[in-house]
Every structure is written in structure tokens, then in C-alpha cells.
Amino acid sequence: MSLLDSIHSPADLKKIPREELPGLAREIRQMIVDVVSKTGGHLAANLGVVELAIALHYVFDAPRDKIIWDVGHQAYTHKILTGRKERFSTLRQYGGISGFPKISESPYDAFSTGHSSTSISAGLGIACAKRLKNERAKVIAVIGDGSMTAGLAYEGLNQAGDIHKDLIVILNDNELSINHNVGALSSLLSRTFSVKYLQDFRKEFGEMLRSLPRIGRDAYQYAKRAEESFKAFVTPGILFEAFNFEYFGPIKGHRLNHLIDILRNIRELDEPVLLHVTTQKGRGYAPAEKDPIYFHGVGSFEVKTGDRLSDKQPHPPTYTEVFGNTMVELAEKDEKIIAVTAAMPEGTGLAKFSHKFPERFFDVGIAEQHGVTFAAGLAVEGFKPVVAIYSTFLQRAFDQILHDVCLESLPVTFAIDRGGIVGEDGPTHHGLFDLSYLRILPNMIVMAPKDENELRRMMLTAINHPGPIAFRYPRGHSVGVDLDKTITPLPIGKAEVLTEGDDVLILAIGSTVRDALSARAGLEKQGIFATVVNCRFVKPLDIDLIFELAKKIPRILTVEENVLQGGFGSAVLEGLMDRGLAGLRIKRLGIPDTFVEPGPIPRLRSLYGIDAGGIAAACKSLMNSK
Numbered sequence: 001m002s003l004l005d006s007i008h009s010p011a012d013l014k015k016i017p018r019e020e021l022p023g024l025a026r027e028i029r030q031m032i033v034d035v036v037s038k039t040g041g042h043l044a045a046n047l048g049v050v051e052l053a054i055a056l057h058y059v060f061d062a063p064r065d066k067i068i069w070d071v072g073h074q075a076y077t078h079k080i081l082t083g084r085k086e087r088f089s090t091l092r093q094y095g096g097i098s099g100f101p102k103i104s105e106s107p108y109d110a111f112s113t114g115h116s117s118t119s120i121s122a123g124l125g126i127a128c129a130k131r132l133k134n135e136r137a138k139v140i141a142v143i144g145d146g147s148m149t150a151g152l153a154y155e156g157l158n159q160a161g162d163i164h165k166d167l168i169v170i171l172n173d174n175e176l177s178i179n180h181n182v183g184a185l186s187s188l189l190s191r192t193f194s195v196k197y198l199q200d201f202r203k204e205f206g207e208m209l210r211s212l213p214r215i216g217r218d219a220y221q222y223a224k225r226a227e228e229s230f231k232a233f234v235t236p237g238i239l240f241e242a243f244n245f246e247y248f249g250p251i252k253g254h255r256l257n258h259l260i261d262i263l264r265n266i267r268e269l270d271e272p273v274l275l276h277v278t279t280q281k282g283r284g285y286a287p288a289e290k291d292p293i294y295f296h297g298v299g300s301f302e303v304k305t306g307d308r309l310s311d312k313q314p315h316p317p318t319y320t321e322v323f324g325n326t327m328v329e330l331a332e333k334d335e336k337i338i339a340v341t342a343a344m345p346e347g348t349g350l351a352k353f354s355h356k357f358p359e360r361f362f363d364v365g366i367a368e369q370h371g372v373t374f375a376a377g378l379a380v381e382g383f384k385p386v387v388a389i390y391s392t393f394l395q396r397a398f399d400q401i402l403h404d405v406c407l408e409s410l411p412v413t414f415a416i417d418r419g420g421i422v423g424e425d426g427p428t429h430h431g432l433f434d435l436s437y438l439r440i441l442p443n444m445i446v447m448a449p450k451d452e453n454e455l456r457r458m459m460l461t462a463i464n465h466p467g468p469i470a471f472r473y474p475r476g477h478s479v480g481v482d483l484d485k486t487i488t489p490l491p492i493g494k495a496e497v498l499t500e501g502d503d504v505l506i507l508a509i510g511s512t513v514r515d516a517l518s519a520r521a522g523l524e525k526q527g528i529f530a531t532v533v534n535c536r537f538v539k540p541l542d543i544d545l546i547f548e549l550a551k552k553i554p555r556i557l558t559v560e561e562n563v564l565q566g567g568f569g570s571a572v573l574e575g576l577m578d579r580g581l582a583g584l585r586i587k588r589l590g591i592p593d594t595f596v597e598p599g600p601i602p603r604l605r606s607l608y609g610i611d612a613g614g615i616a617a618a619c620k621s622l623m624n625s626k
Contacts, residue, residue: 002027009083010057010108021058021256025050029284031088032076033303039091040299040424041099042073044282044292045144048174048253052142052277053077055259056170059267060138066110066126070119070143072100072428073297074172075109082108092424094599099425110139114428115393116147116366120156120169127165138168138267145173146343149365154243160272161244168266169274173250174281240274249276254283293346297425316480319473320417322452324349326459326487327386328356335360337463338385340375342368348388348417368393372400372412379410384463388415391431391472392422401468402441409443409467415459419448419472420511420561421605426598432591434472435509436566439539445469445492446538448510452478454490454536461489474511474561476601495542497549501529504619505553507546509535509568512559512589512610519615528623538568543575550576555622556586561610564590585625587618 003020004027007013016024028050036043054077056067062082069075079097080088084106090096101109111122123141130137147153148171160167237247246269251258259277266273281296282288287306288295300309317325331337331353343366345351354361364371368389375385389397394416405412419431438446447462448471449455455478458471498513499520508516513534520530531553535542550556558569569588576584589610596604605611609618 004028004031004080004085007081007085010062010081013054013057013081018058018257018260021051021054025054025256026284028054028077028080031080031085033285035089035091036076036298037301037303039089039093040297041076041092042297043285044288044295045071045074045174046076047283047285047288048279048281049074049142049172050077050283051254051256051259052170052172052279053081055256055263056140056142057081058260059263060140063107063110065138065140066123067108068111068113068119068123068126068139068141069101070113070141070147071116072113074142074144075101078108079106082106092426092598094597094603096598098598100428112428114425115396117143117150117152119143119147120153120160120167123167123169124156124160124165127160127167128163131165138166140168140170142170142172145171146366149343149367151367151369157240157243157245164244164271166270167272169245169272171249171274171276172253172279173276174279237274237276243272245272245274247274247276249274250278251276253277253279297347315477317452317478318349318476319452319455319478320347320349320475322349322455322478322483323388323415323417323459323473324352326456327353330459330463330487331357331360334384334463336382336384338362338375338378338383340364340371340378340385340387342366342371342389342393344388344390347390348415350388368397369400372397373404375412376400376404376410379405379412384411384413386413386415386463388417390418390429391416391420391434392418392429395433395437398437401438401444405468406441406443411466412468413459413462413465414438414468414470415462416470416472418475420474421596421601422475423601423604424598427595430596431472432561432563432596434470435538435560435562435568436570438470439571440566441468443467444539447471447490447536448538449473449536450479450508450510450513450534451481453481453483456483456487457490458536460487461492464489465492472510479514490536493537493540493542495536495545496534497531497545498534499530499532501531502553503528503555504530504622505549505556506530506532506559506615506619507535507556507568507572508532508559509538511561512615515605515610515612516559516615518612519619522612522616523619526620528619530619535568538571541571541575543579546572546575547579547581550581550584554584555619555625556584557589557615557618557622558586559589559610559615561605562590564588564592585622587622589614589618 003024029047032046084097087097092099098105100114103109103112119141123139127139240247281292339350339353339361341348341350342364345354345363375387378385416434422429438444447458449458455473462469506516516532520532523530558572560568567590591608
């Protein structure tokens with residue numbers, strides 16, 4: 001029987017002798033590679049923290065002790081060790097286990113995470129709550145080095161150091177991005193100085209120095225400066241010491257003996273501690289070690305080679321690729337165009353732009369709020385910044401969009417990738433709120449294209465517009481239409497009538513237009529004739545056209561891949577009510593008041609009735625209503 005077969009909880013893990021743990025790590029890596037090769041998922045980061053997850057559960061007592069995995073895509077080993085091994089093959093599948101920590105899924109998941117940089121703040125809140133309830137438990141926040149670019153992480157560090165609550169922060173440095181001074185001396189010092197009796201001696205010695213008559217305070221300050229100078233020479237910890245954290249590291253994150261020793265030492269400390277651990281993305285799987293960026297978030301692949309599994313059918317380019325190529329095309333003609341992204345140059349399609357125009361490309365790191373205000377600064381000086389961010393991540397910068405961009409109507413373009421349902425990453429990644437949260441902002445224009453050619457036209461429209469403007473587009477392959485050789489802008493606020501019919505009026509936006517046309521074709525065979533409108537703009541809505549059509553066709557269906565509350569359908573209702581048009585039968589299709597689970601995009605769109613079948617059924621329901 002393998003070591004992994006014997007583990008059903010962390011209690012089973014603790015029974016395994018330390019010398020056998022490296023073998024367990026190999027088994028876990030093999031399981032992760034095998035499963036992710038079939039389900040897709042975040043591979044490289046998870047392979048990098050196998051030993052760290054083992055050590056944490058070997059030393060600490062979860063779920064009494066709380067382990068918070070920051071961005072969440074480091075938690076696969078944690079899930080395997082905490083009773084979800086048998087269900088791990090359902091990872092990211094409809095009805096299966098989530099690809100991220102989820103409170104409702106397991107008591108071992110201390111906090112639900114999908115975005116980055118929340119672990120320190122959440123961990124501090126949990127630590128304070130434990131103290132208020134007089135519960136003795138350790139709280140451990142595992143945060144990646146990329147997440148340390150976000151201001152939220154430093155806000156958490158600042159308060160933790162200020163109120164001096166017991167909290168362990170583990171910085172998983174898998175790119176050596178904070179400091180390259182990683183060596184045997186630094187690792188030895190951290191493991192040695194973290195021993196409790198040496199920490200106690202350090203504090204007692206400091207108190208003794210301070211108590212010396214006349215020279216006590218000066219002697220203490222001299223000793224403290226000497227200690228800090230020595231630490232700064234061998235470690236990068238002076239930044240964290242400034243936040244009143246005890247810093248240890250860097251320590252190699254794949255040496256289980258070292259990890260267990262230092263975790264046992266810092267477990268005994270009753271103060272804020274930061275442990276700096278260096279790991280390798282993709283550890284133990286050669287293709288992921290070679291290309292950790294590709295294997296960060298990957299679809300199904302062939303285990304032996306790492307090659308992506310393909311259906312071998314030709315596909316049109318993705319919307320992301322069309323966006324990236326068009327950005328280069330437009331920037332070649334307009335030197336004022338600037339590209340801004342938040343740690344996603346490849347994911348947003350801007351890698352080609354960054355190589356072609358390096359001086360006009362800015363990756364601000366995982367700092368969406370800063371990125372938006374940074375773009376506003378560029379706009380003030382006459383440039384045309386294009387902020388390319390996934391829909392779900394742009395939510396973090398809502399206040400900056402409102403106050404720093406819209407208030408003065410600055411010409412910042414928001415290119416919102418992954419608008420709508422995105423698939424197996426689930427509720428933290430679906431982009432189902434942008435139409436609602438953007439259309440309420442004064443001066444903002446909001447668009448969504450029906451296909452890739454219209455996306456290009458919207459991009460030029462946005463670049464030429466003298467105020468804030470946003471366009472959202474879906475994940476995945478585009479429709480496959482021909483692209484105009486010369487891009488022409490769209491008239492702002494004007495919709496497009498695609499088909500005519502007297503029975504039902506279908507008002508669609510973005511990705512739902514194609515399904516509306518498919519539904520219309522099927523309905524026609526049943527003797528139901530629909531007018532289909534590609535509305536293009538959520539704001540300003542072409543209410544003049546809609547009003548005139550509604551007077552002739554009182555059965556109206558709105559379709560959007562967005563939440564119904566405050567979305568496109570709500571805009572139509574508001575516009576028609578303001579015009580005082582009565583006697584209408586209106587049905588809205590979209591996402592109800594819920595968070596959408598993980599699953600294949602076609603299945604989820606069908607589940608919520610926003611595919612061709614759902615649209616056709618809704619039209620027939622309207623026809624049967626009085």
C-alpha cells in the first residue's frame with residue numbers, strides 16, 4: 001500500500017515517520033499531475049508547495065489551527081491531505097470539489113479564496129476573534145510573492161504589527177522576486193534564531209539593556225541597530241521587521257526536515273512572525289519546471305510530454321488573441337496608446353504588445369486599484385491608456401474607476417476579458433457583474449461585441465472616445481467571422497437590427513447575440529418570427545430604437561450573460577418605463593441572484609437558460625402568455 005493510501009486526514013499524516021515524507025511528496029505530485037492532466041487547473045504553483053503543505057499539516061493541528069491559502073491555487077495538496085483525496089478526481093468539475101479553498105466545502109478550509117492578497121487581513125481577523133473567545137489556536141496565512149504587490153497585503157501587515165496579535169505569515173517566494181540573497185548561512189540563522197529560548201533571551205537581554213542607568217536606552221538602540229544591520233546583510237527581512245514582524249528566512253521550501261524544524265520553533269512564538277520560504281514552480285514535473293507560466297493555469301494535457309490535448313479541429317482565434325493583435329495594430333498608428341495590465345500580460349493577450357512597444361507597456365502587478373489610478377494619471381497627461389483586466393479582478397478597483405476616472409471623465413479604456421461565465425474556476429472567476437457595476441457610473445460608456453470583428457470596431461471606438469469607456473468580451477474562441485481590413489468605429493449608443501419578425505422582440509447583448517440568432521432560426525421553423533437586435537451598448541442604451549420596436553412588438557425578451565440585478569435587462573425596463581410605454585410582456589434572461597458554480601461553459605449557459613435552447617423556450621413562453 002502506498003503512503004498516500006493510508007492518509008484520510010492530517011491525523012494520519014502525523015503517524016508517518018519524517019524520513020518517509022519525501023516519498024509521500026512524490027506520490028502527491030504524481031496524483032496532482034494525473035488529475036490536472038484530465039481536468040485542467042493550476043498546476044505549477046501547486047507542485048511548488050507540496051512539501052510546504054505537508055509540513056504545515058505535520059506540525060499544526062488543523063482545523064483547530066487555521067491555515068489560509070492566499071490566492072487559493074496553491075491548495076491542491078492541502079485538499080488531498082484533508083479528507084478530499086477520494087474526490088480529487090472531480091476537481092473543478094460540475095458538482096465536484098472546487099479548485100480553490102471553500103469554507104462550505106470543508107472545515108479545513110479556513111477562508112474562501114480565489115483572488116489574491118486577502119490572507120493576511122483575514123488571518124488577522126481570525127486571530128483576533130480567537131483571542132476574544134479565549135481559544136488557543138495558531139493562524140497561518142500562506143501568501144505568494146506575487147500577492148505582495150497588492151496594497152491589501154501591507155495593510156494587513158501594518159495592523160498585525162501594530163496590535164501585535166499572534167499571526168504566522170508564510171511568504172511563498174517561488175520566483176525569488178523579493179531578494180536573491182538565499183544561502184546556507186541565511187537558512188541556518190533562521191532555523192537557529194527561531195528557537196524559543198533564543199527568542200526569549202533576545203527579549204530579556206533587550207529589557208536588561210533598557211534598564212541600565214543613564215546609558216540603557218542608548219545601549220538598547222545601538223544593539224538593535226547592530227542586529228538589524230546584520231540581518232539586512234544576510235536576509236531581506238528588514239522590510240517585514242519594520243512592520244514589527246519577527247522575520248525568518250529565506251529557507252528552502254523543499255527541505256522537509258528544515259521546514260518542520262522551523263515551523264515547530266515559530267509555533268511556540270506568541271507574536272507576529274513572517275517566514276520566508278523559497279520554492280520552485282512546477283517542482284517535480286519537468287514540463288512545468290521548464291514553462292511554469294504555461295502550466296500556471298492549464299487545460300488538459302498529455303502527462304508524458306506535457307503537450308496540450310487538442311480535438312485537432314481548426315478553431316478561430318480567441319477573443320483575447322484578437323484583442324492583443326488589434327492593440328498592436330492600433331498602437332502602430334497611434335503613439336498615444338498605452339497598455340496597462342495587472343500581472344496578466346499573457347492572460348490578457350498583451351505579451352506581443354509588450355515586446356513591440358516595451359516603453360508603452362506597464363504591468364503593475366497584482367494591484368488592480370493602483371493600475372486604474374495609474375492609468376488615470378496617464379490620461380491626464382494626454383495619453384490613451386487601455387487597462388486590460390479580467391472582469392472578476394476589475395471589481396477590486398470599483399472605487400478607483402468611480403472617483404479617479406469617471407468623476408473627471410478621463411479617457412481611460414477598460415478592456416474587460418473573461419466577461420460572463422468562464423468555466424471550471426467557478427464563482428470567484430466568473431465575470432457576471434461588470435455590466436451592472438459599470439453602467440451605474442456617470443460618464444461611463446459600456447459595450448459588448450457580438451463577434452470578433454465588432455470587438456475590433458469597439459476598440460477603435462474606445463480609443464477615439466474622450467471619456468471613460470469599457471467593452472467586455474468572453475473567454476474562449478471567437479465566432480470565426482471575417483475581419484474588416486480597415487477598422488471603422490461604431491456610432492456610440494446605436495444598436496443593430498439583425499432580423500425582423502412580428503411575434504417576439506429579442507434584445508441581446510454581447511455573447512448572447514449568436515445564440516439569439518440560432519434560437520430565431522429554430523423558432524421560424526415553428527412559425528414564430530422574431531426581431532433580433534444586437535444592442536451593442538448597455539450604456540447609453542439605444543432606447544429610441546427599442547421604444548419604436550416595442551410599440552409594434554409587445555412581447556420582449558432581453559438576454560445577457562450577466563446578473564439580472566441592475567444589468568442590461570434592467571436598463572431596458574428602466575428605459576421603457578421612463579417612456580411610459582404600457583401593455584408590454586417582458587421577460588429577462590440572465591443569471592439569477594446566485595453565485596454560479598464551476599462547470600463547462602456550455603453546460604452552465606444551458607443551466608441558466610441563456611443559450612439558444614433557453615432563448616427559444618422563453619420566446620415560446622411569451623407567445624403562450626396573454
